[in-house]
Amino acid sequence: MAVNLFYFFVFPGLLFVAVTGAFLSWFDRKITARVQFRKGPPLFQPFYDFFKLLLVKETILPKQGSPVIFLIAPVFAVFGAVMAGVFILLPLFNITTGFKGDMLVIFYLLTIPSFSYIMGSLASGNPLAAVGGSREMKLILSYELTFLLFIAGIIMKAGQQFDLYTIIKMQQDGSPFIGSISGVLLLIVGIFCIQAKLALVPFDMPEAEAEITEGIFIEYSGPPYGLVKLTKYIMLFILPAFLIALLMNGFRLEGIGILWAVLKILLVVLLITLIRNTNPRIRIKQAISFFLIWMNLLAVIAIVLIAFGY
């Protein structure tokens, strides 16, 4: 019991993912600034933002709408993100829980933050938030099938293993999955799914700040918005970590391996940031056809290739 609480709140859980995610968020903003020939924010900027929202600002409840769901939604979002983070990071840090089939649990837990955002935005009673919520719903409908096909491809490649720990061990004993044609195709699909899950720029229509002024988060202020920010930091860490666990051999935590682990995370975040900085926002219709036609096609081709052993 005490060990489980430690897992949830301290080491792979809340504290660790929040701090690492905050530093990755700084990295993301700094790279964005360098791409635009700016200087960029100081190292502790995400912490200042979070503590300002949590400690200083007041919370305003919307007059129309349901205050209870409005306030509970960010708590659910943080809970889902941390739970998914624990399930992803325990096998990555070489701690086995003996739980077969955690891939499917991770798949379901990773959708909880998006669903809580939709709940919160619809509970706020703001028309722009409702537009953002409906866009987020369409985005989920489009990328979720692709994400499932991506996970199915990995499971097939690992020989019908539903266990993240076994998948990482298999890659560390043999070769990483990315070293084959199907692995590269799955990497492309996975990167775009992560981009849509994080709601970063080609797929940021739920919170388009110039168009519908932050969309789903428009009514949040103070501590609830701080929790939303915290969820964003956590997701920015655990989704690249999940991709690394599935395709790039996981972490090897001895000697030079620690450096490689950090570099792999930074590389994936760098890739996401560069995609974000070099693309315009697309319309929701374009996003749906992009995922439902092209990314699904790519994933199916990868699965066929896996079936033939490439």
Next chain:
Amino acid sequence: MLLVTKYLIVGFKDYCFKKSLWVFHFGGASCNNCDIEILDCLTPRHDLERFGILLVGSIRHADVLLVNGSINMRDKERLLEIYNQAPKPVLVVAIGACGCTGGIFAESLTFAGPVDKIIPVDAYIPGCPPKPEAIIAGIVKLVNK
């Protein structure tokens, strides 16, 4: 001991607030010169994100309300509404001659008074329009107040 802890907590809160000011921009009946100069502050040459200053889209996320342009009868209601919607504490900065005093519109028929007659103002940045350097200097003075 209790007093020291209290001072530390208050200092920490203040420090976090000063290090992360999110700005919401309210343009009244402006001639757009001040708007352009405000945007200049956020572009690569001056880059206010160095100090953690970001432009946000929703008033609910804002810590600073930038007001420029002359405020006429119709803008007055909107300005009051925006100010009441902002989560406190919120700082108000009046930018440009029109925002500070009314400028050349001070004796106009539809003029509803400079900004400080409508909502409390924390800093004035005069100029027609003020240079980006002047805006940055104003923000620094506001933060160190």
